[in-house]
Amino acid sequence: MNYVAAENLTKSYGIKVLFENISFNINEGDKIAIVAKNGSGKSTLLKILMGKEIADSGNVIINKDIQVVLFDQEIDFDSNLTVDEFMMTLDSAPIAALKNYHKSLHSTDNDFIEKALAEMEVHKAWDLENEMKQILSQLKITNLDAKMGTLSGGQIKRVALAKLLTETRAEHRHTLLIMDEPTNHLDVEMVEWLENYLNKAKITLLLVTHDRYFLDSVCDIIWEMEDKNLYFHNGSYATYLENKMIREDNTNATIDKANNLYRKELEWMRRQPKARTTKSKSRIDAFYETEKVAKTDTRKQGLELDFEMKRLGNKILELKNIDKSFGDKVLFKDFSYQFQRGEKIGIVGKNGAGKSTLLNIIQGFEKADKGEIETGETISFGYFSQKGLTYKEDERVIDFIKEIAEFYPLANGKSLSASQFLRLFLFDDQSQYSPISKLSGGEKRRLHLMYILYQNPNFLIFDEPTNDLDLPTLTVLENFLQMFQGSLIIVSHDRYFMDRIVDHILAFEGDGKIKDFVGNFSEYREAKSREESLEKNTVQKQEAVKENTSAPTQAQNSTKKKKLSFKEQRELELIEKEMPELEAQRGKILDQLNNEADYEKISKLSADLETVSEKLETHEMRWLELQEILGEA
Numbered sequence: 351m352n353y354v355a356a357e358n359l360t361k362s363y364g365i366k367v368l369f370e371n372i373s374f375n376i377n378e379g380d381k382i383a384i385v386a387k388n389g390s391g392k393s394t395l396l397k398i399l400m401g402k403e404i405a406d407s408g409n410v411i412i413n414k415d416i417q418v419v420l421f422d423q424e425i426d427f428d429s430n431l432t433v434d435e436f437m438m439t440l441d442s443a444p445i446a447a448l449k450n451y452h453k454s455l456h457s458t459d460n461d462f463i464e465k466a467l468a469e470m471e472v473h474k475a476w477d478l479e480n481e482m483k484q485i486l487s488q489l490k491i492t493n494l495d496a497k498m499g500t501l502s503g504g505q506i507k508r509v510a511l512a513k514l515l516t517e518t519r520a521e522h523r524h525t526l527l528i529m530d531e532p533t534n535h536l537d538v539e540m541v542e543w544l545e546n547y548l549n550k551a552k553i554t555l556l557l558v559t560h561d562r563y564f565l566d567s568v569c570d571i572i573w574e575m576e577d578k579n580l581y582f583h584n585g586s587y588a589t590y591l592e593n594k595m596i597r598e599d600n601t602n603a604t605i606d607k608a609n610n611l612y613r614k615e616l617e618w619m620r621r622q623p624k625a626r627t628t629k630s631k632s633r634i635d636a637f638y639e640t641e642k643v644a645k646t647d648t649r650k651q652g653l654e655l656d657f658e659m660k661r662l663g664n665k666i667l668e669l670k671n672i673d674k675s676f677g678d679k680v681l682f683k684d685f686s687y688q689f690q691r692g693e694k695i696g697i698v699g700k701n702g703a704g705k706s707t708l709l710n711i712i713q714g715f716e717k718a719d720k721g722e723i724e725t726g727e728t729i730s731f732g733y734f735s736q737k738g739l740t741y742k743e744d745e746r747v748i749d750f751i752k753e754i755a756e757f758y759p760l761a762n763g764k765s766l767s768a769s770q771f772l773r774l775f776l777f778d779d780q781s782q783y784s785p786i787s788k789l790s791g792g793e794k795r796r797l798h799l800m801y802i803l804y805q806n807p808n809f810l811i812f813d814e815p816t817n818d819l820d821l822p823t824l825t826v827l828e829n830f831l832q833m834f835q836g837s838l839i840i841v842s843h844d845r846y847f848m849d850r851i852v853d854h855i856l857a858f859e860g861d862g863k864i865k866d867f868v869g870n871f872s873e874y875r876e877a878k879s880r881e882e883s884l885e886k887n888t889v890q891k892q893e894a895v896k897e898n899t900s901a902p903t904q905a906q907n908s909t910k911k912k913k914l915s916f917k918e919q920r921e922l923e924l925i926e927k928e929m930p931e932l933e934a935q936r937g938k939i940l941d942q943l944n945n946e947a948d949y950e951k952i953s954k955l956s957a958d959l960e961t962v963s964e965k966l967e968t969h970e971m972r973w974l975e976l977q978e979i980l981g982e983a
Contacts, residue, residue: 351378353416353526353554354399359408361394366780368394371408372580374573376526381548381555383565385590386575387776388792388820392558395575396420396528399556416524419517421532423791423818425510429499433491433509436498437482440517444475451475455924458931463924476917481519485512488543489536490701504535504701511544518553526554533561534817537700538843538875560816560824562587562846660808662691665726666837667712667809672721674707680862681707685721687856687866694831694838696848696871699858705841709733709811712839732807734815739798741786747797748772748782754804768804775800775826792818799827808836816844845871914979922976925969932966 354376361368368391376382386392397403398410400420412418427436438449447469454466470476486494489508498506511532518525533541545567548555559565565572565587572590574581581597583590667689674681681704689695697705710716712723713731741750751772757765766774772782775796781789789797795818802810810831816824828850831838842848848871855867855874867874914922939959946952 351413351524352376353378353380353413353524355411356399357409359395359398359405359410361391361398361403361405367578369575369580370578373408374580374582376554376556378524378554379552380571381557381569382571382573383557383559383569384573384575385821387822388796388818389781389790390575390820392575393423393530393790396422396530396556396558399528413524416526418526418528419514421511421514421527421529423530423534425506427498427506427510429497431498432495433486433498433501434494436509437486437494437513437516440513442517444473444478447473447475448478451920455920455927470917476915476920478516478519482512482516485515485547489540507535508540515547518551524554526556528556530558531560531818532557533559533564533843535701536843538698538845539700541843541845560819560821561844562821660730660806660836661728662808662836663726663728665724666691667726667729668724669712670722670724672711672723673719674704674711674716675719675862682858682864683862685864689837691837692835693854694852695840695854695856696852697839697841697856697858698843698848698871698874700860703858703860705858706813709813709839709841713811729809730805730807732802732805732810734799734802734810734812736814736817739786739794739801743787744785746783747777747786747789750786750797751801751804754801758804758806771804772800776822792820792823795819796823799823803830810834810836810838812838812840812842814842815840816842816847845875914976918976918979922973925973925976929966929969929973932962932969936962936966 352375354374356375357373358371359373360370384392384395394403398405399412400418431439438445447466450462450466451470454463457463483494486492486509489512491505491509491512498509501509514527514529518527532544536544541561541564545564548568555568557565557569570585572583572585572587574583574590574594581594583593669685669687672685673683675683697708699705707716711718713733714723748768751768755768757767758771759765769779769782777797777800781793786794786797799815799819815827819827824847828847831851838851840848840852852870853868855865855869855871857865857867857874857878859865867877869877936959939955939962942955946955
């Protein structure tokens with residue numbers, strides 16, 4: 351089934367053309383990742399598919415039988431709503447049925463109650479609320495009564511992600527799920543859970559992500575946006591890189607041929623008299639076409655450079671018996687570590703475990719509760735935080751970098767100009783002379799990163815550097831850091847990035863414990879998994895020994911409690927609410943009968959008594975059945 355058909359789409363902003371005459375199809379079951387440099391038009395393309403932007407030219411046809419849902423970087427919400435209320439603002443029939451069912455629990459209108467129960471059956475909504483809470487729990491959102499306005503930016507994005515996943519679960523129809531950087535603000539456990547969820551879900555997916563392990567796990571088609579074009583790759587991220595390299599090699603071979611021809615034709619052009627024949631006119635036209643190809647700049651300047659880093663002394667950085675707590679929460683206790691020259695350390699752990707706090711203590715932004723910090727005299731920190739750049743609205747990119755220095759020193763005595771260094775980090779000439787305020791969010795992150803590196807520090811500290819960076823920029827950054835001779839600390843949830851860069855892990859494992867592990871991130875995860883598996887096996891063996899010694903009888907096992915289904919649990923709650931009300935109603939009728947002498951009124955009250963008594967008896971019988979299921983009868 352075809353979901354989306356796009357033909358010859360073109361979109362520009364001013365003189366900048368994002369993409370030109372691109373065409374594509376999205377079919378049922380496709381799981382597609384979009385890879386592109388920031389500012390290439392990824393987010394714009396997603397907005398065109400959502401109807402939030404209009405292409406300059408071309409057509410987009412979306413199948414009328416599908417729904418399109420978007421997880422965006424910008425979240426709209428009412429800050430006064432609780433998390434639970436925000437989740438229930440979903441516009442879908444199953445959610446509407448669930449809302450009516452909740453209302454029916456406080457109603458005495460039997461018709462409304464029966465209608466609400468029927469809607470729950472029709473829309474298969476009995477398990478929806480449980481699943482919604484499970485998704486929120488997996489994303490570490492447990493307080494459903496918290497106001498949206500009190501949540502952190504990361505928590506708001508996780509609630510919005512839970513709402514989106516609930517929406518795709520609630521709608522039992524064809525869905526195209528569009529996700530723009532869904533793994534930002536998720537820790538590793540959340541990312542792995544989301545991978546499994548999307549793999550199992552029967553959905554069609556269009557995804558923008560910088561997380562290459564996540565991309566490989568979830569998607570099997572890659573769309574590459576580059577130089578205003580759209581290229582298609584079937585397979586893994588490695589396949590995409592291989593295809594891209596082959597295409598660029600072929601393009602460069604064509605350019606080399608054009609350069610050779612251009613030199614010959616240029617010589618001919620210079621020898622030509624002013625009065626030219628028709629025959630020479632066609633050759634002149636061909637010359638200009640050849641010139642255009644010959645001057646195409648496709649080769650990206652590499653990072654095979656010998657950078658001159660500021661000298662590191664013998665003393666780098668040493669932490670001695672550091673303690674830090676917030677109230678009753680212990681972040682780390684009696685932690686000591688001596689950093690070495692050239693050491694590349696990754697810091698991992700759940701959100702809120704204390705990773706950023708440790709970075710702040712190292713740099714003197716916060717004080718430890720206890721302990722000493724000794725920093726070498728030659729240390730020059732370069733800190734890439736999540737706060738973003740501070741700049742003047744009308745300041746140009748090139749001027750912003752030149753404020754630090756005109757040139758970046760190389761070890762061979764030469765240097766790179768500010769413009770050349772910008773080009774290394776994928777800022778072309780047009781971007782360099784653009785106001786910073788006109789850059790996309792990802793481009794600003796890239797400039798912030800470059801700003802830190804251009805200051806030539808010898809101790810780099812990166813707090814979630816990969817958020818909002820595109821894959822081409824990440825590749826450049828990884829190449830830079832692999833050659834970096836100074837010390838490096840990285841806090842990141844990007845498993846691929848950590849595996850490429852770090853050789854040592856400090857893992858925040860909770861309760862103030864920081865584990866020192868030599869190896870990359872995947873090696874740490876494997877060791878952690880083996881450790882957890884061993885602990886689980888030990889617990890199971892201990893439980894098995896207990897069971898054998900206690901030897902429960904068959905009768906004891908038969909009375910073991912069973913779990914009610916969601917529908918039965920709701921039914922039990924409703925019965926337990928209505929039974930006291932029916933008993934009170936029955937008692938009131940009996941009092942009226944005892945004091946009534948009119949025959950007609952006695953007849954009516956007797957009929958009412960019979961109806962109420964029958965309903966009460968039915969409720970009592972059903973209550974006993976449900977209690978029997980629980981094993982309490």
